[in-house]
Amino acid sequence: MxxxxxxxxxxxxxxxxxxxxxxxxxxxxxxxxxxxxxxxxxxxxxxxxxxxxxxxxxxxxxxxxxxxxxxxxxxxxxxxxxxxxxxxxxxxxxxxxxxxxxxxPWESFLRYRNFFGRFQRIRWRITEQCISDEVTPLSPEIWTQWLETPLDDSADSVPLSTLSPSRAFRAAGERAGSSACFTCGECGNACPIFFERPVFDPQWIFRMVNLGLEEEILKSPSIWLCLACQRCTEACGELVSGHLIIARIQELALEEGAVDEAFPFRLKKAQKTIYPLFVEQIDSLLGFSPPP
Ligand code: SF4
Ligand code: SF4
Ligand code: SF4
Incomplete structure (x- = not known):
């Protein structure tokens, strides 16, 4: 029986x-x-x-x-x-x-956390490729290189556009209360994928929105990394709805052509290449046997 x-x-x-x-x-x-x-x-x-x-x-x-x-x-x-x-x-x-x-064990958990943080670099890199429609096959060498190499943060010193933001872009921030943000960083503390500023930092995104830097933010791979978990919104003492700001600027990126209409499909397809490697690496880090 x-x-x-x-x-x-x-x-x-x-x-x-x-x-x-x-x-x-x-x-x-x-x-x-x-x-x-x-x-x-x-x-x-x-x-x-x-x-x-x-x-x-x-x-x-x-x-x-x-x-x-x-x-x-x-x-x-x-x-x-x-x-x-x-x-x-x-x-x-x-x-x-x-x-x-x-x-x-605690040491294994720390290794896991470290890996999870660096995995966000891989998510950023694959998103960047999907935006430019130049997705290359993901070899183990590229996986390791992306995992080990921090993003270049020199973009912070690139001259910023002087174009005025569109009405829709300004409304995205206004509706979600972004102007109340005084950059305390609580959203970043609560965000599960904030490890490195050039990869993903919710406070940076909200700051860009408040500064009206539409062109820069709509083209950034970072906005597509958000998990929509809503923790930034729950943590904000000023009642800024961070997750709604990011969801709206993703929509605007599509509406205004910062990414083409096939981008979401490319991204979904690309995710099918990185997540199996993600779980395999966790198995190896934490000593789990792979499935038969
Ligand atoms: S909704 Fe996005 S930005 Fe906000 S905490 Fe979650 S992952 Fe971070
Ligand atoms: S949807 Fe999946 S990945 Fe997201 S919290 Fe639930 S179990 Fe975890
Ligand atoms: S399977 Fe259970 S937990 Fe999952 S969505 Fe349905 S009712 Fe909810």
């Missing part, structure tokens, strides 16, 4: 107490899977599976699950769930517990 799972109510409640994720409301619709960028590009992370395991009380299995480290923490699964279940909150809790219980 096939083995079957025995739910553990005590452990299930322990997970719920630590997350308030309302996992018991999940009806297994898989909407979270269908929006998860890692699942869509690799098939290796299913938020629904994690919720299901949490509901069964499989706490110990979850703590050693490689998938919890593949998550980008974009919180898209939380936002799309029709039943307000929060898979990303479960993943965040499991990571904390895996470190606290030394299932993932």
């Amino acid at each position: 096939a083995p079957y799972a025995i739910p553990d109510r005590t452990l299930r409640e322990e997970i719920e107490d630590g997350t308030r994720a309302q996992a018991n409301l999940c009806w297994n619709c898989s909407t979270c899977d269908s929006e998860c960028p890692v699942y869509l590009t690799t098939g290796r992370l299913r938020p629904q599976k994690i919720v299901r395991m949490a509901n069964l009380g499989f706490f110990h299995d979850l703590l050693s699950l490689p998938e919890i480290w593949y998550c980008l923490t974009c919180r898209r699964c939380n936002y799309v769930c029709p039943n307000l279940v929060k898979p990303a909150s479960i993943i965040g809790f499991l990571r904390q517990e895996a470190i606290r219980r030394k299932i993932v």
Whole structure:
């Protein structure tokens, strides 16, 4: 007879107490899977599976699950769930517990963080290629070179355009309250992908918007790195809706031709080349066996 799972109510409640994720409301619709960028590009992370395991009380299995480290923490699964279940909150809790219980040693976690930060360089480089429509095959040599090489930040000293921003560009900032920004940097502190200014810095983007530097910002690969997690908005004491500013300038980049209409498709295709390597490298960093 096939083995079957025995739910553990005590452990299930322990997970719920630590997350308030309302996992018991999940009806297994898989909407979270269908929006998860890692699942869509690799098939290796299913938020629904994690919720299901949490509901069964499989706490110990979850703590050693490689998938919890593949998550980008974009919180898209939380936002799309029709039943307000929060898979990303479960993943965040499991990571904390895996470190606290030394299932993932602190040194391994630091290596993981360092890699995750440098992976943003790869995201920036591939986006830059997609914008210019010059996508080259991603060899292991290029992967390593991009990972190891910081971006040139000399762009900061390039003369800035003197063109006046369009009305739509000014409105993007005004509607989201960008003029209230006094550059305190709280958005950057909260942002999960802010590691290096030339790669991605939300405060820099909002500053560019406030300065009316439309041409520079609409052409920047950085704006396409945003995960839309909304943490910058939640962290801002001045009520600037940072994630909405970035979403709107992405739309404007398309509307005003800073990127061509095929760019989003190229970017999606390119992501299918980098995310499988991303999860493979995490397996190797944290000592997980690759799938058979
Ligand atoms: S979207 Fe919500 S209800 Fe659907 S499978 Fe995911 S967690 Fe469960
Ligand atoms: S938070 Fe993690 S699990 Fe949820 S959609 Fe984003 S990458 Fe996927
Ligand atoms: S929504 Fe804000 S916090 Fe989240 S990735 Fe984008 S800029 Fe960073």
